[in-house]
Every structure is written in C-alpha cells, then in structure tokens.
Amino acid sequence: xxxxxxxxxxxxxxxxxxxxxxxxxxxxxxxxxxxxxxxxxxxxxxxxxxxxxxxxxxxxxxxxxxxxxxxxxxxxxxxxxxxxxxxxxxxxxxxxxxxxxxxxxxxxxxxxxxxxxxxxxxxxxxxxxxxxxxxxxxxxxxxxxxxxxxxxxxxxxxxxxxxxxxxxxxxxxxxxxxxxxxxxxxxxxxxxxxxxx
Amino acid sequence: xxxxxxxxxxxxxxxxxxxxxxxxxxxxxxxxxxxxxxxxxxxxxxxxxxxxxxxxxxxxxxxxxxxxxxxxxxxxxxxxxxxxxxxxxxxxxxxxxxxxxxxxxxxxxxxxxxxxxxxxxxxxxxxxxxxxxxxxxxxxxxxxxxxxxxxxxx
Numbered sequence: 001x002x003x004x005x006x007x008x009x010x011x012x013x014x015x016x017x018x019x020x021x022x023x024x025x026x027x028x029x030x031x032x033x034x035x036x037x038x039x040x041x042x043x044x045x046x047x048x049x050x051x052x053x054x055x056x057x058x059x060x061x062x063x064x065x066x067x068x069x070x071x072x073x074x075x076x077x078x079x080x081x082x083x084x085x086x087x088x089x090x091x092x093x094x095x096x097x098x099x100x101x102x103x104x105x106x107x108x109x110x111x112x113x114x115x116x117x118x119x120x121x122x123x124x125x126x127x128x129x130x131x132x133x134x135x136x137x138x139x140x141x142x143x144x145x146x147x148x149x150x151x152x153x154x155x156x157x158x159x160x161x162x163x164x165x166x167x168x169x170x171x172x173x174x175x176x177x178x179x180x181x182x183x184x185x186x187x188x189x190x191x192x193x194x195x196x197x
Numbered sequence: 198x199x200x201x202x203x204x205x206x207x208x209x210x211x212x213x214x215x216x217x218x219x220x221x222x223x224x225x226x227x228x229x230x231x232x233x234x235x236x237x238x239x240x241x242x243x244x245x246x247x248x249x250x251x252x253x254x255x256x257x258x259x260x261x262x263x264x265x266x267x268x269x270x271x272x273x274x275x276x277x278x279x280x281x282x283x284x285x286x287x288x289x290x291x292x293x294x295x296x297x298x299x300x301x302x303x304x305x306x307x308x309x310x311x312x313x314x315x316x317x318x319x320x321x322x323x324x325x326x327x328x329x330x331x332x333x334x335x336x337x338x339x340x341x342x343x344x345x346x347x348x349x350x351x
Binding site for chain 1 (some may be wrong): 321
C-alpha cells in the first residue's frame with residue numbers, strides 16, 4: 001500500500017493583508033489617540049445648608065487680589081485695567097511679597113520641614129470673578145496665567161533650595177515642602193452680572 | 198560598446214509580498230495599544246481653548262466627561278444655536294448634571310470613587326454663565342476634582 005507522496009496545496013494567503021487592513025482601519029476610526037490634557041483644578045465643597053453666609057470669615061484687604069473679567073473680556077486686577085500678559089507678574093509679585101510691603105499680603109512665620117523657619121504669605125487669596133457673558137477662552141487664559149505664576153514661583157524656590165532642579169524634578173517630600181511654601185489659593189466667586197446687555 | 202545593450206526583454210522580478218500581512222498586523226497592534234475606544238459621539242461643537250500649564254489626565258477609567266458647546270449643524274434646527282450640555286450621548290439640562298455624576302460614581306469601583314475626576318470639555322466660545330451653573334452643580338454633587346480640557350498653545 002505504498003502511496004505516492006501527495007503535495008499539500010498551500011493556502012493562498014494573498015488576502016491576509018486585506019483582512020488586516022480592514023481591521024486596522026476599523027481601529028483607526030473607532031479609537032481616539034488624544035491624550036487628554038487640561039488645567040487641573042479643585043472646586044471648594046458646597047456650602048452647608050444651615051450655614052449663614054460666612055460673615056465671620058474676614059479676610060484683610062491686603063491679603064486679597066481681586067481679578068475681575070467683564071463681559072467684553074476686559075481684565076481688571078486690583079483697581080486697574082491690565083492686559084493678560086501683565087497678570088502673571090502681578091500675581092507673582094502679590095504672592096511673593098518680597099519686600100514685605102504693607103500693601104501686599106502679610107507674612108507669617110511657619111516651620112516647614114526641609115526649609116526650616118520661613119516667612120510666607122500664607123493667608124493670601126486670589127479671587128477671580130467673572131461675568132455671565134465672559135467667554136470661556138478668556139476665563140481659561142486667566143486661570144492659566146495664575147497657575148503659571150504659581151508654577152514659576154515654585155520652580156524658582158526649587159532652584160534656590162534644592163540645587164538647581166525644577167519643581168517637578170524634586171522628590172515627593174521636597175515637592176510637599178514647596179507646596180507648603182506657596183499654597184495655591186485661587187477662589188472663584190459666583191459670577192456677577194455687572195454689565196448685562 | 199554594446200555592453201549594456203541586451204537584446205530581449207527582461208522580466209520584472211515579482212515583489213515578495215508574503216510579509217505584508219505581518220507589517221500590517223504590527224501597525225494594527227500598535228494602534229490597538231496606544232489608542233482608547235471612543236465612547237460618545239459628539240453632538241456639540243468642541244474646540245478646546247488654549248493654555249500652557251497643562252497636566253495630563255491620568256487613568257481614563259476614573260474620568261467622566263461633560264461636553265458643552267453649540268450643537269453641531271445637524272442638530273441646530275432642533276436644538277437652536279445656544280450652548281448646550283452633552284452628557285453621554287444626549288443633550289441635557291444643568292439639573293441633570295448631578296444625577297449624571299451620581300450615576301457615574303456608582304459605576305466605579307468603590308475604592309476608586311474618591312479619585313473621580315470630571316473633565317470639562319467646553320468650547321472656547323462658550324459664555325461663562327452655563328459653565329458656572331455646571332460648576333455649581335458639580336460642587337453640589339461633590340465632584341470636586343475637575344479638569345478644564347485644553348490644548349497646548351504654540
């Protein structure tokens with residue numbers, strides 16, 4: 001019963017590429033590659049129902065930087081109109097209060113691990129107020145400049161204290177110390193209708 | 198001189214395509230790994246605002262999305278051209294935001310719930326009125342970690 005060796009017919013695989021192409025196109029269409037990026041923020045918890053409007057929290061005037069945006073996207077910082085490019089320096093000057101000026105936030109002594117006893121403007125608040133008609137891009141610009149001010153200050157401090165590194169390159173403990181030194185305090189008041197149409 | 202003049206046609210050698218499927222499969226796997234499935238179809242126009250101090254949004258499973266913008270042209274006849282909120286796949290009102298957040302939170306694992314982040318994808322021409330309303334609703338729902346989705350400014 002000796003048989004002749006039979007040839008196994010090869011499967012034609014020329015269409016495998018097409019099948020793979022179809023799969024590839026399917027995945028290209030149904031998926032999105034964009035890594036989401038954005039400005040991370042934290043909202044304050046909701047006010048308690050029985051809480052009377054917080055009268056007892058008195059913030060000294062020198063500790064508050066008022067940033068206002070009106071419906072035409074004009075920016076006001078303190079008592080003067082400024083452009084968006086000036087906001088970062090204004091905010092930095094306000095948060096840092098290098099010369100301990102009496103018109104800028106008061107400084108308090110605080111002991112921070114790794115940094116020791118330091119004088120910081122712990123009680124400063126930047127209050128952002130916007131109008132109902134303000135455009136979202138203008139609002140993001142302001143938020144962005146304020147975050148940039150904090151980031152630059154933190155970078156400067158990290159460079160000075162922790163040997164020329166940036167804030168994000170520091171270790172966890174060092175980052176926490178820097179965060180304690182420059183805590184982010186941006187408060188968002190409810191919008192007012194200043195100039196309604 | 199006649200060195201290069203060869204008589205007779207030369208046959209073009211056939212290209213070997215047996216490794217083509219492998220190439221395509223490699224591409225396919227690459228895309229399967231680096232991308233995520235799109236979950237909703239956008240019904241509002243969304244052009245992200247520009248900013249410079251961006252942070253990456255980690256862990257997609259902890260993130261819920263809220264879209265705000267003008268309805269896309271095919272919905273404008275029905276919905277008008279005022280800015281609208283989109284939750285999941287449908288247009289919604291501000292009052293529905295709180296329920297949506299609660300529901301999203303229920304769908305998460307219990308240990309993940311405190312880390313829930315809400316990504317606000319808001320068109321850059323939106324007026325702040327509707328944004329503030331949504332933010333107040335988020336505060337009421339205790340969804341305090343938010344992220345204003347934006348793109349890098351050049």
